[in-house]
Amino acid sequence: MALLTTEALVLRGFNLGETSKVVVLLTRERGKVRAVARGARGGRPRYQSALEPLSEVRVTLYGRQGADLLRLGQAELLHSAFRAGTRSLDAALFLSGCAEMLDAFSPEGEAEDRVYRLALAVVQAAEKGAHPELLGRYLEAWLLKLNGLYPPLDRCAACGGPLATAGSLSYHRGAHGFVCRGCGPASGPDLPSEARHVLAEIFRRPPDALGEPGPAARAIEPFHRELIAAHLERDLRSPRVIREVAREAAR
Numbered sequence: 001m002a003l004l005t006t007e008a009l010v011l012r013g014f015n016l017g018e019t020s021k022v023v024v025l026l027t028r029e030r031g032k033v034r035a036v037a038r039g040a041r042g043g044r045p046r047y048q049s050a051l052e053p054l055s056e057v058r059v060t061l062y063g064r065q066g067a068d069l070l071r072l073g074q075a076e077l078l079h080s081a082f083r084a085g086t087r088s089l090d091a092a093l094f095l096s097g098c099a100e101m102l103d104a105f106s107p108e109g110e111a112e113d114r115v116y117r118l119a120l121a122v123v124q125a126a127e128k129g130a131h132p133e134l135l136g137r138y139l140e141a142w143l144l145k146l147n148g149l150y151p152p153l154d155r156c157a158a159c160g161g162p163l164a165t166a167g168s169l170s171y172h173r174g175a176h177g178f179v180c181r182g183c184g185p186a187s188g189p190d191l192p193s194e195a196r197h198v199l200a201e202i203f204r205r206p207p208d209a210l211g212e213p214g215p216a217a218r219a220i221e222p223f224h225r226e227l228i229a230a231h232l233e234r235d236l237r238s239p240r241v242i243r244e245v246a247r248e249a250a251r
């Protein structure tokens with residue numbers, strides 16, 4: 001008997017033996033799970049393109065409750081992210097970064113409907129042509145916030161006093177947040193005042209209503225990277241790949 005049937009986003013897959021794959025899925029009902037997809041590879045692959053990263057699928061999963069590895073039965077493709085990925089190299093890199101972020105931030109077996117809806121909204125916005133760079137910041141900001149890791153933008157992390165409403169913000173690693181002038185000097189990175197405005201928009205708007213990224217949006221990246229690395233105790237791979245590709249392209 002099937003353990004469950006649920007909607008899911010494919011995060012990644014790796015080969016197993018000659019004809020199988022292990023897929024990592026962000027399911028709507030059980031959070032992140034791993035499942036063996038038998039016959040996913042070879043001459044007549046059973047699932048065709050349904051198991052591509054960030055495809056939205058309806059899957060039937062078999063196995064014991066709480067098992068580390070389930071078995072994939074049916075996988076019906078509901079929505080493919082393929083078209084969004086063909087828009088540009090930036091969009092393709094964004095999608096791979098998006099899958100990596102979701103994977104890193106989703107604990108196994110814990111459903112979080114808000115994360116699932118966030119992921120869907122971001123993939124759909126990419127498809128509609130929203131700018132990949134801003135979408136990346138959007139996804140990071142919300143994943144950090146939903147995990148309780150986003151420092152308040154209006155309160156000093158050291159003394160609890162209000163932060164100036166204008167001007168740049170100084171992040172202090174030791175305090176895990178922004179600090180007022182009295183509690184400085186801060187370790188950085190700094191968040192310029194225009195970047196605060198972009199962040200306010202990110203927390204107020206849906207991902208398909210963000211507009212074009214300016215230099216302010218770019219200033220948010222090192223700050224997010226700092227928060228992400230502090231939480232995961234490692235750097236994600238994709239931002240480095242994106243920087244390397246950008247450097248190559250600039251030659």
Ligand SMILES: [Zn+2]
Binds near residue numbers: 157158161
């Ligand atoms: Zn302070």
